[in-house]
Amino acid sequence: MIKSLICQRNLAVAVVLSLSVLYLGCGVTSQQVTNPPVNTPTKAQVSVFLKDAPADDVVAFNLTITDAALFDSGGKRLPLLTFSRSFELRQLRLASALAISSAAIDPATVSTLEVGLSTPRLTVYGANGARQQLTETTTPSVSLANSRVSLPINFTVAAGQSQGLMLDFDVKNSLSVDSSGNYLITPVLKSALTGTGGENELSMSLVKVAGVQSTPTNSMDVQLPTIGETLHIKVDANTAFDPAIGQFSSLKSGQMIELEAKFQPDGTYLAKYVNQGAPDPTLRFQGVLMDTNQSGSNPAMEMITR
Numbered sequence: 504m505i506k507s508l509i510c511q512r513n514l515a516v517a518v519v520l521s522l523s524v525l526y527l528g529c530g531v532t533s534q535q536v537t538n539p540p541v542n543t544p545t546k547a548q549v550s551v552f553l554k555d556a557p558a559d560d561v562v563a564f565n566l567t568i569t570d571a572a573l574f575d576s577g578g579k580r581l582p583l584l585t586f587s588r589s590f591e592l593r594q595l596r597l598a599s600a601l602a603i604s605s606a607a608i609d610p611a612t613v614s615t616l617e618v619g620l621s622t623p624r625l626t627v628y629g630a631n632g633a634r635q636q637l638t639e640t641t642t643p644s645v646s647l648a649n650s651r652v653s654l655p656i657n658f659t660v661a662a663g664q665s666q667g668l669m670l671d672f673d674v675k676n677s678l679s680v681d682s683s684g685n686y687l688i689t690p691v692l693k694s695a696l697t698g699t700g701g702e703n704e705l706s707m708s709l710v711k712v713a714g715v716q717s718t719p720t721n722s723m724d725v726q727l728p729t730i731g732e733t734l735h736i737k738v739d740a741n742t743a744f745d746p747a748i749g750q751f752s753s754l755k756s757g758q759m760i761e762l763e764a765k766f767q768p769d770g771t772y773l774a775k776y777v778n779q780g781a782p783d784p785t786l787r788f789q790g791v792l793m794d795t796n797q798s799g800s801n802p803a804m805e806m807i808t809r
Contacts, residue, residue, distance in 0.1 A: 544663035546607040548770045549573065549583055551668045552697065552704050554599035555592040558675035562634055563626040564592045566672075569619035571603060573656075575611040583608070588730065589622070592672050598706030599669065604732040605770055612659040616668065616694055618652050623688055643684035654694040665770030667697030667704060697766045705764040705772055709780050710734070712758045721751045722771075725762070735771045736764060747779040 551571065555564075571584040583606040590600065625637040625645040637645040660666045673691040680686055697704055710725035713733055721738040738751050748754065759780035764772035796803045 547610050547660040547662055548605045548665040549603070549608055549660065549668065550601065550605055550665070550697075550766065550770070551583060551603040551670060552599045552766075553590060553592075553602040553670050553672065556671055556673040556675060557593055558678060561593055561625065561627055561674055561678070563624075564674055565622075565624040566590060566592060566620055567622040568602060569621050569650075571616070571618045573608065573611070573613045574615040574617065576614050579609075579611070581608040581611060581613070582606070587621070592674060598708070599702065599704060601705065601708075601727060601730060601732070601734075602670070604727075604730065604734065605665070608660070610660060610662045610664075612657075614655065614657055616654045616656045616670075618654070618670070618692070620647060620650050620652065620690060623647055625686055627686070637686060643686065645686040645688065648687050648689040652690045652692055654692055656694045656696075658696055665768060667766040669695050669697055669704070671695070698768075703763045703775055704766040705734075705762050708762045708764075710760060710762055712754055712756055712760060714756055715751075715754050717752070723754060725760075736762065736774050737767070737771050738774050738777070742774045743776050745776075745778040748777060751777075 567587050567589045568584065569587045570582070573581040573583060575581065584603050588602065590602070623639065623645050627635055627637065629635045635643075637643060639646050654670075656668065658666055671693045673693065677688050677691045678686055679689065708727065710727055713724040713726050715723045723736050723738070724733055725736055726733050742751075744750055748760070754760070754777075761778040761780045762772075762774055763776040763778075764774045767773055
């Protein structure tokens with residue numbers, strides 16, 4: 504009987520020791536620290552801006568960009584835009600416009616930019632001084648000699664990096680007129696990397712403040728109504744504010760402002776000037792003043808608007 508009790512006690516101790524070892528083993532495992540996964544960017548970002556070298560006899564020139572893509576040195580196509588966007592180019596002599604914002608592409612060494620174009624509309628002065636609006640179906644008409652343009656552009660962009668491109672549409676050297684007065688557009692475009700000049704990529708751009716952040720640095724998110732994109736804008740000690748705004752801390756979400764800003768290598772923008780915008784964008788016009796009429800009780804003016 505005593506021997507049986509001793510065996511039972513030894514067995515109980517063995518079980519307790521086994522459970523203790525198992526518990527300690529689980530405790531060691533639960534204390535191991537696993538580093539969280541690093542969210543490393545796999546894509547590069549490209550933004551495209553558009554400006555115009557105008558022709559004096561052209562009142563307005565509308566054109567649609569149907570698509571855009573880059574090609575790497577091996578001929579691989581890297582899409583930037585897969586849907587159409589229309590622009591009035593004549594007013595872009597006043598300020599460049601953002602055409603494509605932060606398109607995601609694979610890291611690459613790029614050699615070519617290709618742009619698809621369609622639906623030209625032209626407003627010009629006729630022989631009698633009257634303005635004529637021309638399309639592909641009017642008489643006289645306007646048409647595109649080629650609807651696809653390829654431009655050499657050489658740069659390398661890595662994952663997590665951003666690059667800006669400026670397209671300059673030379674309207675004057677793109678137009679020719681036949682004996683019947685029909686206009687033919689043979690697109691002449693030049694491309695350059697941003698940051699090579701002193702121009703602001705966002706110039707006189709009306710935006711809506713979507714959010715304001717004061718830490719770690721003064722910055723804001725704004726929405727560009729023309730293309731519906733949201734951009735991140737940084738502010739530094741050299742940013743000038745309209746007296747009507749006062750200072751950065753006075754900005755509020757939902758407020759309409761006008762920006763002059765430079766595109767930065769990280770894909771953000773550094774504000775140079777922050778001006779007060781129209782409270783109601785539908786009552787604000789920006790473009791080329793064509794004519795004024797002071798006669799009568801209701802003075803009027805004609806503009807080609809952005």
